[in-house]
Amino acid sequence: MTAFSRFTPLISALPATVPFVGPEAIERNRGLAVKARIGANENGFGPAPSVLQAICEAAASTWKYNDPENFALKQALAGHLKCRPETIAVGEGIDALLGQIVRMVIEPGMAVVTSFGAYPTFNFHVTGHGGRLVTVPYVDDREDLNGLLETVRQENPPLVYFANPDNPMGSWWDADSIVSFAKAVPETTLLVLDEAYCETAPAGSTPPIAALIDRPNVIRTRTFSKAYGLAGARIGYAISTPGTAAAFDKIRNHFGMARISTEAALAALADQAYLEKVVGKIAASRDRIAGIARANGLVPLASATNFVAVDCGRDGAYSKTIVGGLMEHGVFIRMPGVAPLNRCIRISAGPESDMALLEEALPQVLKSL
Amino acid sequence: MTAFSRFTPLISALPATVPFVGPEAIERNRGLAVKARIGANENGFGPAPSVLQAICEAAASTWKYNDPENFALKQALAGHLKCRPETIAVGEGIDALLGQIVRMVIEPGMAVVTSFGAYPTFNFHVTGHGGRLVTVPYVDDREDLNGLLETVRQENPPLVYFANPDNPMGSWWDADSIVSFAKAVPETTLLVLDEAYCETAPAGSTPPIAALIDRPNVIRTRTFSKAYGLAGARIGYAISTPGTAAAFDKIRNHFGMARISTEAALAALADQAYLEKVVGKIAASRDRIAGIARANGLVPLASATNFVAVDCGRDGAYSKTIVGGLMEHGVFIRMPGVAPLNRCIRISAGPESDMALLEEALPQVLKSL
Known part of the structure; x- marks a missing residue:
């Protein structure tokens, strides 16, 4: 690829990195469809x-x-x-x-x-x-x-x-x-x-x-x-x-x-009344994620956010396999990028339909490892 | 105003200029309502x-x-x-x-x-x-x-x-x-x-x-x-x-x-069919603007855009008075920033209702100068 020859030294030296790969790119690259979009800390309960x-x-x-x-x-x-x-x-x-x-x-x-x-x-x-x-x-x-x-x-x-x-x-x-x-x-x-x-x-x-x-x-x-x-x-x-x-x-x-x-x-x-309702739903969804994690022998961390970091008890390679495996089931989640945080996977709160997919897929993925 | 003390020298030296003042700010600052929004080269015919x-x-x-x-x-x-x-x-x-x-x-x-x-x-x-x-x-x-x-x-x-x-x-x-x-x-x-x-x-x-x-x-x-x-x-x-x-x-x-x-x-x-229709409307509106300009003794410049620069035949101060005067009638237009371009005012194409307001206001403004 031929690029302009006179970018600043700073720009020339930068890698073309992307902070996050979007779920759409994962779908395109792996030929898979996202069914439960619970990886980007979006709010699947949606706006009011x-x-x-x-x-x-x-x-x-x-x-x-x-x-x-x-x-x-x-x-x-x-x-x-x-x-x-x-x-x-x-x-x-x-x-x-x-x-x-x-x-x-x-x-x-x-x-x-x-x-x-x-x-x-x-x-x-x-x-x-x-x-x-x-x-x-x-x-x-x-x-x-x-x-x-x-x-x-x-x-x-x-x-x-x-x-x-x-x-x-x-x-x-x-x-x-x-x-x-x-x-x-x-x-x-x-x-x-x-x-x-x-x-x-x-x-x-x-x-x-x-x-x-x-x-x-x-x-x-x-x-x-x-x-x-x-x-x-x-x-x-x-x-x-x-x-x-x-x-x-x-x-x-x-x-x-x-x-x-x-x-x-x-x-x-x-519409603060709606916000309050959604915050309640998010809290309930965090508990639901924690419950699914525990039922699978994993340890959910306490969370003040709209996601839960779940400790999978091993290293980043193990977490990565779980993230990749869940995606095979259409469950899009992410994980922290570095050790020791990357012993965890990160699951965003979302509607019950997403949680049900997670609940179904997670034990299958863990069993297959 | 107390600001952070360690902005880069470049940032510290920059003025807090705004490239363009929006019509909403003009409305707020002058206590006037924009009735014909034909100053920012927007497209008042709207999307499809x-x-x-x-x-x-x-x-x-x-x-x-x-x-x-x-x-x-x-x-x-x-x-x-x-x-x-x-x-x-x-x-x-x-x-x-x-x-x-x-x-x-x-x-x-x-x-x-x-x-x-x-x-x-x-x-x-x-x-x-x-x-x-x-x-x-x-x-x-x-x-x-x-x-x-x-x-x-x-x-x-x-x-x-x-x-x-x-x-x-x-x-x-x-x-x-x-x-x-x-x-x-x-x-x-x-x-x-x-x-x-x-x-x-x-x-x-x-x-x-x-x-x-x-x-x-x-x-x-x-x-x-x-x-x-x-x-x-x-x-x-x-x-x-x-x-x-x-x-x-x-x-x-x-x-x-x-x-x-x-x-x-x-x-x-x-929807390229709609685009084609709008481009036709824009061309017609340019002609309409040109006609209004000529009827008032001003000289419209040929235009390949969705606006017309109109030569008012005098200096930037004169153009500025026209821009300000039109705003008094609710007609928002702009003008080039520097001489000799600023002998012109710049009017965006728009629906006939906007053109009618311009047609009504412009002679009144010119007469009052």
């Missing part, structure tokens, strides 16, 4: 009926660019979160916001601290901007707050990433520990506190907005992709100080947000 | 009924992430364009692709050649990556192919931008001239040939895909935002060699495309 209606109603206006200031969505989020709209930045999913954040603070060679085995798309952006990943091992399947802080103090990095609850393990910390951690991070290090899964987390595990809103070196990221069931809409948002939030405006794709997606997010935010 | 139906049908699946490989859309585009799918890269509108292209080739201080007064969002990305804009004046309201080539030879820039048809003037070159130009651009300079408006251009003005598909230093960009009426969906694509196209995979937001938007684009591409 009110959201589906809002989407249909917005269809006819999709000839218009979306408001580049995202005024209505910021207002609605500010009302919901009880903060000022200028503390919010909106982007095409948390993934896009993470890319912008990395670009804002990282020059080639700079250190970025994260946990070993944490969110691959963040690492993708760090590598893409020439950053140097410095990783801290998980301790007891949780991101290690003390270890992260110690490494931050050693490396003095411009950026540290921490997710609560955590993906891929589903573990979490209590709000007080997180606030203490965030306040201990030096002001020259930007903390990304990724709260993609906060809606499904137990009470007391998500710091109040007010607790960190005055810290210019803290950006909290959230999404409509998980509990709200709008992964395909690509709506994420960041909460920080107005000064830090304003930096996104310097570089973001101002006309990047899809209009129908924005209407969908507004409708989803307005 | 088949597209609206596809959007509603796709609503229920928006809990799923979109296929990150954009397989179906690439296949469909390849079939439509008669090229291989691996020559295509898909992004969140041409704006996002332009940002990625700039990132691929520009390091701080490097020259980027474009026309003086051409697409501001491209310039926004160049500035955002520290590039140095080197501009070539329009000649007779067209981008100056010879001038661009001469400047490219002088500056040896990694990147040159050229739009055909042109925005904001609506002018165009014939395909042969463009192919000659593209082949004369040195292989160490990447040519972005922005063809956002190619569907509305006269026959013989868009080079065949095959004419440039083997040149690693040419990327052609196209969109569903204009003739297809899907500006709010954010679907653009780039056509280049497979080697050059693969570079996008190194840095793009793999899960950035909205699922419903992708379904809408697929449906729009499949």
Whole structure:
């Protein structure tokens, strides 16, 4: 393949890696059909009926660019979160916001601290901007707050990433520990506190907005992709100080947000009764996954997210065989990428029809190994 | 406002500029309602009924992430364009692709050649990556192919931008001239040939895909935002060699495309009969705009796009007063940003109801000046 001869050295050196292979690609590559889509931490319970209606109603206006200031969505989020709209930045999913954040603070060679085995798309952006990943091992399947802080103090990095609850393990910390951690991070290090899964987390595990809103070196990221069931809409948002939030405006794709997606997010935010119902369904589905795991001699980890990491008791190769075997039955799941986390498989919550397929397939797969 | 203290020097130095102020912001800031939205080169004739139906049908699946490989859309585009799918890269509108292209080739201080007064969002990305804009004046309201080539030879820039048809003037070159130009651009300079408006251009003005598909230093960009009426969906694509196209995979937001938007684009591409009808309506609307301009003593420029630049015969301040005055009547239009282009106002094609509002308001505004 002949490519342009003068990409920057940084771009030329990058591999054409993909953070995640989509289930559609697996279907195409392996000639298999996904019957239970419970691998990408999507929300198979789907968005609210009110959201589906809002989407249909917005269809006819999709000839218009979306408001580049995202005024209505910021207002609605500010009302919901009880903060000022200028503390919010909106982007095409948390993934896009993470890319912008990395670009804002990282020059080639700079250190970025994260946990070993944490969110691959963040690492993708760090590598893409020439950053140097410095990783801290998980301790007891949780991101290690003390270890992260110690490494931050050693490396003095411009950026540290921490997710609560955590993906891929589903573990979490209590709000007080997180606030203490965030306040201990030096002001020259930007903390990304990724709260993609906060809606499904137990009470007391998500710091109040007010607790960190005055810290210019803290950006909290959230999404409509998980509990709200709008992964395909690509709506994420960041909460920080107005000064830090304003930096996104310097570089973001101002006309990047899809209009129908924005209407969908507004409708989803307005329907908190539906959200509450879905969060209940997700909790029940976590229990169902845990039950299936136990019935098969596997150990489900406690989870604050819309998925469950299930300890299969052996190494990554073993987990990989289970993931591959389940796919043969049309059950799409994923697994953590590195040891020791990859002794687990990761199964997303979903409707009972998906759970039934999992329940049927898992013992067959385990038996065949 | 207190911001994080350690943004990169490049980011810290950037202004918080916006390439375009949206009509919603104008409404909010001026307390006026837009009645005729004919300023952003959107397509007020809207997408096909088949597209609206596809959007509603796709609503229920928006809990799923979109296929990150954009397989179906690439296949469909390849079939439509008669090229291989691996020559295509898909992004969140041409704006996002332009940002990625700039990132691929520009390091701080490097020259980027474009026309003086051409697409501001491209310039926004160049500035955002520290590039140095080197501009070539329009000649007779067209981008100056010879001038661009001469400047490219002088500056040896990694990147040159050229739009055909042109925005904001609506002018165009014939395909042969463009192919000659593209082949004369040195292989160490990447040519972005922005063809956002190619569907509305006269026959013989868009080079065949095959004419440039083997040149690693040419990327052609196209969109569903204009003739297809899907500006709010954010679907653009780039056509280049497979080697050059693969570079996008190194840095793009793999899960950035909205699922419903992708379904809408697929449906729009499949309905070429509707596209043809709309292109006819756009041509008729251009004539209508030209007629209104002439009736008011103004001079419409010939246009290959879905808008008409209208020469108001005086300076930018005068044009600005007309743009502002029309907005008082609820008629949203825009104007080029720099002299001598800004002796013009720029009016997008649209339904007759919009044209009637323009026809009524324009003489009143001109009279009041």
